Amino acid sequence: MTRKLKIHWLFWSLLVALVAAGAQMSTxxxxxxxxxxxxxxxxxxxxxxxxxxxxxxxxxxxxxxxxxxxxxxxxxxxxxxxxxxxxxxxxxxxxxxxxxxxxxxxxxxxxxxxxxxxxxxxxxxxxxxxxxxxxxxxxxxxxxxxxxxxxxxxxxxxxxxxxxxxxxxxxSPINLRSMASGYGLFYWLVFWPWYALFLVGYGAALLWKCR
CATH class of the missing domain: 2.60.120 (Jelly Rolls)
Structure with a gap:
């Protein structure tokens, strides 16, 4: 695996963790x-x-x-x-x-x-x-x-x-209609299902490059 691919996988992993946190905060x-x-x-x-x-x-x-x-x-x-x-x-x-x-x-x-x-x-x-x-x-x-x-x-x-x-x-602290105090920076995570779809595609592309 090339260094560039390793960086992409690390970035993908960080995004997955962020989206998982968004799912938890908005459910x-x-x-x-x-x-x-x-x-x-x-x-x-x-x-x-x-x-x-x-x-x-x-x-x-x-x-x-x-x-x-x-x-x-x-x-x-x-x-x-x-x-x-x-x-x-x-x-x-x-x-x-x-x-x-x-x-x-x-x-x-x-x-x-x-x-x-x-x-x-x-x-x-x-x-x-x-x-x-x-x-x-x-x-x-x-x-x-x-x-x-x-x-x-x-x-x-x-x-x-x-x-x-x-x-x-x-x-939950955030949802489409309200947001708890202190959670303003996280409001965009309420749309986590869309980000999850992107990450599925991103991960599939990385797997294809690893073949």
Whole structure:
């Protein structure tokens, strides 16, 4: 193998590592949660930089089925909080990581598709009013650089959601719609699938030259 080809392979390897990091930073983690009090799941996540934890619960439904128990996102906003007339059945999760434990509560449906309704989770504030949520939210889990293990325990779930299997999404630092603080230099990596296609072609060309 010539020196020039060795340099190309080294450059290709560096690009592969960068694209792999981009895939990790822009892909959410998902874990199934059984909504029963004290049910617990664990998941490990990697972050190259510190990142404020973002969570959401997704519920299955039949085509455009109305599920009033999930709430309606119609809110009035005042200084320091938002208030909902129909906040939905209460759900609280306890999230623990690196010696810190924070309770999160579910907002009413924040997004939906034909077969899925999603409720975003915010750090819980015990203000005695289940219709009111602190906004902007404060006091959540901050993930450190590197690997973190999250332990998620169901603290509270109201009827008729007890026992339902739902999907917990752990939001990625970057995606097409948002970007976490400190990740500005990495936003272009959200298009990693296109770069991966280029690298496949680049690698094939190098292999052909090595024949």
């Amino acid at each position: 959410a983690e998902f874990v199934t949660v059984n909504l029963r009090p004290q049910a617990t799941v664990s998941v490990s996540v990697f972050r190259p930089l510190p990142h404020q934890l973002g969570l959401a619960l997704s519920f299955r439904r039949r085509a455009w089925q109305l599920r009033p128990e999930l709430g309606v996102y119609a809110a009035g906003q005042k200084a320091g909080f938002i208030e909902f007339l129909q906040p939905g059945v209460p759900i609280k999760l306890l999230v623990s990581s690196e010696g810190k434990a924070v309770a999160y509560e579910a907002l009413p449906v924040t997004s939906h598709s034909e077969t899925v309704a999603t409720r975003r989770l915010l750090p819980y504030t015990d203000d005695g009013d289940p219709k009111r949520f602190q906004w902007p939210s404060k006091g959540g889990i901050a993930l450190s650089s590197g690997w973190s293990t999250l332990s998620i325990t169901v603290l509270e779930v109201g009827q008729p959601l007890v026992g339902e299997q739902v999907t917990l999404a752990i939001h």
